[in-house]
Amino acid sequence: MATKEDIPRLVSVLDRAFEVDDPFGEYMFPDEAKRRRHQPRLTRAMIRHQYLPSGCALVASAGGQIVGGALWQTPAYRFGPLRYLASIPEFVWAMGSGGPRALAMDATIAGLAKGLPHFFGVTLGVDPDHQHSGVGRALLAYGIAELERAGAPMLALCKDGNVAYYQAGGAQRIGRIRLGRRGPEVNVVMWLPSSLARIAE
Numbered sequence: 001m002a003t004k005e006d007i008p009r010l011v012s013v014l015d016r017a018f019e020v021d022d023p024f025g026e027y028m029f030p031d032e033a034k035r036r037r038h039q040p041r042l043t044r045a046m047i048r049h050q051y052l053p054s055g056c057a058l059v060a061s062a063g064g065q066i067v068g069g070a071l072w073q074t075p076a077y078r079f080g081p082l083r084y085l086a087s088i089p090e091f092v093w094a095m096g097s098g099g100p101r102a103l104a105m106d107a108t109i110a111g112l113a114k115g116l117p118h119f120f121g122v123t124l125g126v127d128p129d130h131q132h133s134g135v136g137r138a139l140l141a142y143g144i145a146e147l148e149r150a151g152a153p154m155l156a157l158c159k160d161g162n163v164a165y166y167q168a169g170g171a172q173r174i175g176r177i178r179l180g181r182r183g184p185e186v187n188v189v190m191w192l193p194s195s196l197a198r199i200a201e
Contacts, residue, residue: 001057001058002051002059002069007052009065010059010069011044012040013068014123016125017126021161023186024105024157024186027105027179027183028102028105029096029101037096042095042098042102044094046071046122047071048087049086049090050087051071056071056074056077062135068124068126068136068138069123069139070122070125071122072120072121074150075118075119075150077120101180104180104183105183108177109157112155116153117152118153119143119150119153121155136165137169140166144170147193148194151196152193154190154191156188156189157187158186160187162187163189171190173188174189174190175187
């Protein structure tokens with residue numbers, strides 16, 4: 001699990017992992033210069049205020065250095081009102097003019113499988129220098145073990161180019177959804193725990 005000391009390196013790794021061809025970041029911050037400035041700030045705010053306190057930030061290391069990371073929401077995840085109020089100044093500073101699009105994307109995610117207890121895979125990224133080395137698969141395996149223990153499915157959104165990767169890791173592509181009103185369409189993928197997969201067969 002990530003610690004407070006891991007935040008700078010984790011932000012750097014995720015920033016490098018999604019530097020190009022990232023429909024989510026490009027939707028929130030269409031201007032490239034603003035994206036390079038604001039996206040790391042937003043990632044840092046999310047880790048500090050949402051995922052680290054909830055135990056939902058994971059890092060993978062190689063050679064004593066963080067080379068990958070994942071953020072997710074558990075079925076019990078709640079962004080409590082006190083934590084939310086304390087985080088507002090940093091989130092406003094981090095999002096800048098991308099605030100409305102970031103909130104629209106949050107609303108899209110909140111509407112997925114509403115009423116069904118589930119995990120949500122927020123992001124999984126590996127430093128480009130360590131991609132294709134099994135780091136991403138190890139992070140994903142951790143998440144799958146968690147959903148197996150909880151007996152709850154996990155949902156995630158991904159670009160077209162990542163569908164095959166997640167399918168190879170046991171996911172099913174269950175549809176597509178648009179980010180906000182005018183954003184790009186992305187894929188919805190789902191992992192089922194074995195207990196539910198048997199029922200679905």
